[in-house]
Amino acid sequence: MTYLSLQKVSKTFPGVAAVKDFNLEIRKGALVSFLGPSGCGKTTTLRMIAGFEQPDPDVGGIFLDGADITPIPPSRRDIGMVFQSYALFPNMTVAANIAFGLQMHRLSRREVESRVEAILDMVRLRETAGRFPHQLSGGQQQRIALARALAIRPRVLLLDEPLSALDAEVRIALRGEIRRIQSEMAITTVYVTHDQEEALSISDLVVVMNRGVIEQIGAPEEIYHQPRTRFVAGFIGTANQFNGVVVGGNEVACNEIRLITPSRAESGGSPNVVVLVRPENMTVHDRDPGEKARNVIDGIIETITFHGALTRVGVDVHGQRVTADITKSERTRFSLNQRVWISFLPDACRVMAREE
Amino acid sequence: MKKPPWWRGLAIGLFLIYMLVPLAATLLFSFATRWDRTIFPEGMTLQWWEAAMGRRAFGMTLMNSLVVSLAAMVASVVLVTPTAYWTHLRLPKARPLVELFTILPFGVPGVVLALSLIRCYARFGGAIVYSPGMLVAACMVISLPFMYRPVINALNAADVRTLTEAAHSLGAGWLATMTRVIAPNIMSGIVSGALLVFSTVFVEFTLANLLVGARFKTFPIYLVEFTRFDGRQASALAVISFLFAWATSLAVLWVMGRADREREGALGAR
Numbered sequence: 001m002t003y004l005s006l007q008k009v010s011k012t013f014p015g016v017a018a019v020k021d022f023n024l025e026i027r028k029g030a031l032v033s034f035l036g037p038s039g040c041g042k043t044t045t046l047r048m049i050a051g052f053e054q055p056d057p058d059v060g061g062i063f064l065d066g067a068d069i070t071p072i073p074p075s076r077r078d079i080g081m082v083f084q085s086y087a088l089f090p091n092m093t094v095a096a097n098i099a100f101g102l103q104m105h106r107l108s109r110r111e112v113e114s115r116v117e118a119i120l121d122m123v124r125l126r127e128t129a130g131r132f133p134h135q136l137s138g139g140q141q142q143r144i145a146l147a148r149a150l151a152i153r154p155r156v157l158l159l160d161e162p163l164s165a166l167d168a169e170v171r172i173a174l175r176g177e178i179r180r181i182q183s184e185m186a187i188t189t190v191y192v193t194h195d196q197e198e199a200l201s202i203s204d205l206v207v208v209m210n211r212g213v214i215e216q217i218g219a220p221e222e223i224y225h226q227p228r229t230r231f232v233a234g235f236i237g238t239a240n241q242f243n244g245v246v247v248g249g250n251e252v253a254c255n256e257i258r259l260i261t262p263s264r265a266e267s268g269g270s271p272n273v274v275v276l277v278r279p280e281n282m283t284v285h286d287r288d289p290g291e292k293a294r295n296v297i298d299g300i301i302e303t304i305t306f307h308g309a310l311t312r313v314g315v316d317v318h319g320q321r322v323t324a325d326i327t328k329s330e331r332t333r334f335s336l337n338q339r340v341w342i343s344f345l346p347d348a349c350r351v352m353a354r355e356e
Numbered sequence: 357m358k359k360p361p362w363w364r365g366l367a368i369g370l371f372l373i374y375m376l377v378p379l380a381a382t383l384l385f386s387f388a389t390r391w392d393r394t395i396f397p398e399g400m401t402l403q404w405w406e407a408a409m410g411r412r413a414f415g416m417t418l419m420n421s422l423v424v425s426l427a428a429m430v431a432s433v434v435l436v437t438p439t440a441y442w443t444h445l446r447l448p449k450a451r452p453l454v455e456l457f458t459i460l461p462f463g464v465p466g467v468v469l470a471l472s473l474i475r476c477y478a479r480f481g482g483a484i485v486y487s488p489g490m491l492v493a494a495c496m497v498i499s500l501p502f503m504y505r506p507v508i509n510a511l512n513a514a515d516v517r518t519l520t521e522a523a524h525s526l527g528a529g530w531l532a533t534m535t536r537v538i539a540p541n542i543m544s545g546i547v548s549g550a551l552l553v554f555s556t557v558f559v560e561f562t563l564a565n566l567l568v569g570a571r572f573k574t575f576p577i578y579l580v581e582f583t584r585f586d587g588r589q590a591s592a593l594a595v596i597s598f599l600f601a602w603a604t605s606l607a608v609l610w611v612m613g614r615a616d617r618e619r620e621g622a623l624g625a626r
Contacts, residue, residue: 052521074524087522091540101526
C-alpha cells in the first residue's frame with residue numbers, strides 16, 4: 001500500500017526547472033534511492049519531502065499516509081533527515097544531540113534517557129554519549145546523525161548523500177549498517193546518492209533521475225539489466241553503445257557489423273537504434289571463434305586496466321572503443337596492441353530507439 | 357630563516373613609543389605633585405585619585421555610563437543577532453544592503469547624528485529627545501558595525517543553514533532553533549560584538565553631551581568637565597577610562613582566541 005506519494009511535483013528556481021512532473025509512490029517500510037548525476041533534481045525532491053523547499057504551487061502535492069503534507073512546516077512533518085555534512089550540533093554532546101529532538105517532542109525526562117540509550121545501542125556507540133561531535137570520526141558522526149534522526153521515530157527517514165564525505169571502507173560498512181537499522185525499524189526511507197553501487201546495493205527501489213525528470217523507476221536488478229533509456233544504461237554501470245539501423249526482425253546493421261539482437265527489441269518502431277551491451281557480457285578471444293560464436297567483432301587492444309576481481313580491456317573496433325571484462329585466468333592470454341575477437345550473445349543486447 | 361631587516365625593530369620601537377608615551381605621561385601626571393618645571397614629576401601622591409574618586413559624581417557618572425553601555429549592549433545583541441541570522445538565512449540578496457546600513461555610522465559624525473536626532477524627534481518633546489533612552493538608541497546606531505560584523509562572521513563560519521534545517525527536522529520551532537542551536541554556536545561572535553559595543557558606548561562623549569548633557573551625566577562628560585579645572589584629576593579619570601577599554605579589549609581577544617582554539621581542536625580531531 002502506498003505510504004508516501006509524490007504527485008505531479010515540480011520545482012522551478014528562477015530560470016531553472018529543477019524538478020519536472022515528478023510522480024512516485026512508495027510503500028511503507030521500503031528503502032527508495034534517488035540516483036542521478038549532480039544537478040539532476042534528486043536533492044531538491046528530497047528537500048521538498050522534508051519541507052525545506054516548496055513545490056511549485058497549484059499542481060500536485062506530497063502525500064504521507066493519505067494526507068497532503070505540502071503546507072505543513074518541516075518541524076511538524078515528523079520526517080527525520082540525515083545530512084551529508086552530518087549537521088550535528090557542535091555545542092552539544094552526543095547524548096544531548098540525540099535528546100534534542102525528543103525534548104522538542106516533549107517526552108518525559110525518563111523516556112528521553114531510555115530512548116537515547118536504546119538508540120545508542122542500536123548504532124553501537126554507547127560509549128560516545130558524553131563526547132562532543134568534534135571528538136568523533138566522520139563515520140561515528142554520521143552514525144550519531146542517523147541515531148538522532150531515528151530517535152524521534154519519524155514517519156519517514158530522508159538521507160541526503162549521507163556517505164559521500166566518508167572514505168571507501170567506512171562507506172561500505174556504514175551502508176550495510178543503514179540497511180540493517182532501516183529493516184529492523186521498518187522505516188520508510190528515501191536515500192539520495194550519486195553512487196550507483198550504493199543505490200543498487202541497499203535499495204528496494206531505485207529512481208534514476210536526469211535533468212529534473214525520472215528516467216526509470218525499478219528494482220536494482222531491473223535498472224541494471226533492463227535499462228529503459230540510453231541515459232540509464234550509460235549511468236548505471238558501463239555499457240558499450242553501437243549505433244545502427246534495423247535491417248530485419250532481429251538484426252541491426254552497425255557500419256560493417258551485423259548484430260543479432262533479441263527479437264523483443266524495444267526500438268519503439270524506429271529503424272534508427274542503439275544496441276547496448278555490458279562489458280561483463282562480452283567474451284574476448286585471442287583467435288577468431290568462427291561460426292560457433294554469435295555477434296563477433298574484431299579489434300586491437302588499446303588499454304588493459306586492473307579492477308580487482310576482474311580486468312577490463314579497451315579494444316579499438318574500427319575506430320570505436322569497446323570495453324570488455326576478462327577474468328584473472330584469461331589475463332595472461334592478452335597484451336597491448338594484440339588483435340582480438342569479441343563476441344556476445346543476442347540476449348546480452350539491449351536495443352533502444354536512437355534520438356537523432 | 358632569513359634575518360629580519362634592521363629597521364623593523366626600529367619601526368616597532370618608534371610606534372610603541374608614540375603609542376605608550378602619552379599613556380605613561382597621563383598615568384604619571386595623575387600621580388604627580390607638581391610637573392611643570394622639571395623633566396620628571398617633583399613628587400608622587402595619591403591625592404588626585406582620592407579627590408577624583410571621592411566625589412559623589414564619580415560613582416554616579418560611572419554608574420550612568422555603565423547603565424547606558426549595558427543597555428546599548430543588550431539591545432544590540434537582541435536586535436542585531438536575529439536580524440543578521442534572518443538576513444543570512446532567508447534574505448541573502450538583502451545582505452549587501454544591510455552591510456551598507458551597518459557601515460553608514462562610520463560616515464556620519466556624532467555631532468551630525470545627534471543634531472539630526474534632536475531635529476527629527478523634537479516634535480515629541482524634550483522628555484523623549486533628551487532622554488537616556490534616546491542616548492542608548494543613538495549609541496546603538498554608532499556601534500552597529502561593531503555588533504553586526506562579528507555576528508555575521510560567526511554565522512558564515514557555522515553552516516547555520518544546515519544546523520537550522522537539522523533542528524527543524526527534529527521538531528524545533530524558530531525560537532528553540534535560535535536559542536538552543538544557533539546562538540550557542542555563534543556565541544563567540546555575539547560576545548565579541550557585545551564587548552565592542554560596550555567599550556564604544558562607554559567612552560562616547562559627543563552624543564552623550566549633546567543628547568543628555570547635565571541631565572544624565574556620563575563618565576566621559578564628567579572627565580571632560582575636569583579637564584577645565586584640574587588636569588591631574590582628569591588624568592586619573594582618563595586612566596580609569598583606559599583601564600575599562602583595555603579590560604574589554606582583552607576580554608574580546610580572549611573570547612576570540614578561545615573560539616579559534618575550539619575550531620582548531622574540532623578540525624584537528626577530524
